[in-house]
Amino acid sequence: MNFRPRAREELDLNLIPLIDVVFMLLIFFMLTTTFVRDTALEVELPLAKSGQVEQAQQVNMLEISQDGVYALNGQLLDSSQLVQALQSVHDPEKTLLILADSNAQHQKVITAMDAAREVGITRLSLGTLPPR
Template sequence: MFKSKGFMNYQRKQLTPDLTPLIDVVFLLLIFFMVATTFDDMKGMKIDLPKSEVSEITEAVDKISILVTSNGELKIKIDRQKESSIVDIRKDELQEKIKNIIVLMENKRVAILADRGIDYGDVVDIMSDIKLAGAQAIDIETKGK
């Protein structure tokens, strides 16, 4: 019936593994870690927070933090949706600066991060200035034990 002309030369196709799914997974992991990573803006600041049994974290869209270092320097950390900035201030201008910032906030909460070596009276003075500036709530942040 059929006559064979001999062996035909077929070019064999090289089999290579498909790397597309692997690359997709790598990019998904990269995106996940980029989104899940938090950046700490306060690494250079030495503030020894007091310890507390209860340490509740509340997330706010806008957040103001008053940072008090061990030598009494005041800084305001302003967190907005995608940006954060830290500004040095003097004690006599604290109330006015907070008043200007708090007007723009929906959640009028202010956090205080004071070094454990700061006098109690200084923290009370700062809390008084914050309340007079129009804050509805004052949070004192601590670190867990």
């Protein structure tokens, strides 16, 4: 007996639904992502009793941790390097924003302010959390 070979069905893999799902996931993740400004130190800012919010566009951020470690624009420093680092970023148009942890020693903040005065920085702000 002579059997005829069956005609084979051509199988395709339809990728369009898979691409749709991938794009929907991409859009979902793009919409649910939060963007946070990274800082070099974990600093818990003190709460303000009063005052106004100042929006400074051009700032140099000096962070002071609870342990007394300094970070200028994300670069870790010790107190001996503070004056040289402030001299390297000194710009009369920029404000120096000091973000000191609420549990940091006050002497560390005074040391930072003295270093800024020594360099000639006249625009200085202290960062706090807004009043509730």
